[in-house]
Amino acid sequence: MICVQKKKDSMETSLDIYLTERKALIETHLFACLPPQGTRPANLTEAMRHAVMCGGKRLRPILCLAAAEAAGGSAETALPPACAVELLHTYTLVHDDLPCMDNDVLRRGQPTVHVKYGEAVAVLVGDALQTLAFGVLAQTPETAPGMTARLVTELVSAAGATGVIGGQMEDIATASAPTRAAIDYVFQHKTADLFRVAVRLGAIVAQAPDRDLEKLSVFANGLGLAFQVMDDILDAADSKSGGKPELSCLDVMTETEARAWATQLTRDACGALSGLPGDTAPLSSIATDLLSRVS
């Protein structure tokens, strides 16, 4: 199985090229979605641009495009949902960084929005990026009747009170007394729900039948969980950049157990990809590549 083998140099190179090209495609579309420079109120729209343009691997939108192709569709059609997911992800980061939440001062080496522009602006930037996410999603070509309503309903379900926002709520509430049950809830909702919907939106615009949609959902959910496990392992190795204590799976298991968990999740995720009509190599390569970060 390709996705859990150690990477060869040639494959690494082709994945790197793929990720670089996809990131550029997404960022071109993403930046065009933002209010043009100088749009009033200028400090708000400048801060929105700062939040969105300031780096990131664009992993979730890349997965959205790759899922559309794995389902037999085109990446281009999936650009609006891909950008919607990235805007939504960015808004959650801006709000999570607030002093009343994780109180982070740096993100990707840059000052966070509340540090650079003030707390009120950071609240409004997050709000405006969420609004914009739904606006961009509504630009998706209606390849089937009811497509927009379906896409919006999927994103709302993943992003709302019982999805990403619920995950952040429980993350804050349980960080001081971590349990395995809390880890499972937070990893599922704060992280995996957004990976899952990124892939589902790509598959839906590609008009994937339910069977293929389910396979891709299983893949993305496992990948999302594995990503969070690996993130905790890498965070533990790094010196923290400040901020409040956050829930980590290493509070309830050893690093060896966490590595084994991430490996198993990745293996199962890739196993779910068989039988899809399109090219699944990018999805499995991304999963393998992420796992190699902690191996």
Place this chain on the structure above:
Amino acid sequence: MICVQKKKDSMETSLDIYLTERKALIETHLFACLPPQGTRPANLTEAMRHAVMCGGKRLRPILCLAAAEAAGGSAETALPPACAVELLHTYTLVHDDLPCMDNDVLRRGQPTVHVKYGEAVAVLVGDALQTLAFGVLAQTPETAPGMTARLVTELVSAAGATGVIGGQMEDIATASAPTRAAIDYVFQHKTADLFRVAVRLGAIVAQAPDRDLEKLSVFANGLGLAFQVMDDILDAADSKSGGKPELSCLDVMTETEARAWATQLTRDACGALSGLPGDTAPLSSIATDLLSRVS
């Protein structure tokens, strides 16, 4: 012209009955949109219910239903956009009340969300109510192809960085040095944009032709501006409940001038309603009734 005459007792009674019935209809639908009691995370969903259930005249959703009828459609079809607008309005109140924004401790006689549940919960409640607003909007029956995409695009345009959020940004930025230009910008975007979209969404689901949509937009925009002028007049009369200073039109004009402005806006708004196919009496009665609060 009915809408600027002094109300007769019989008319007041029929408007009161109308508003009470419409409020009940909207609240039944609105409360059913919320996560059921006990939904995990329980403190988040309880705080969402507190924010939404804690009063309010439901003016914007009532205008949405009345606009659908004025355009010749049914109020029932417009319930999802009406509730979406109310959820969106509620999220902006929760975030505007935050310590880093207006720092209000009471709203409608109840403790604000950040006072009762904490600041982090208040940020997440606002976020979740915005997400939910788009979810509820996507439940609107697709009475015409592309309906959902159109509704979402309209709401995003009114609610985003160049709409309500932009209005709040400029409100904070200019409150310490008010000018007439700032008043015009803030009143338009912070207040009138949401009145306008409430009415437009109702008219769009009723499949109003562009001509009627434009008439209703002119009505709602004028009413929204008048509402904010009257709000400032009433706020000046009340003792403030604490919080930071807010932009008021009384900073740049006398109370007599403000009353005259509200009267003119209301008269022009009602004048735009002629020639619509449905019953416009509720819309003009609401406008007259609001004006009578400051007469």
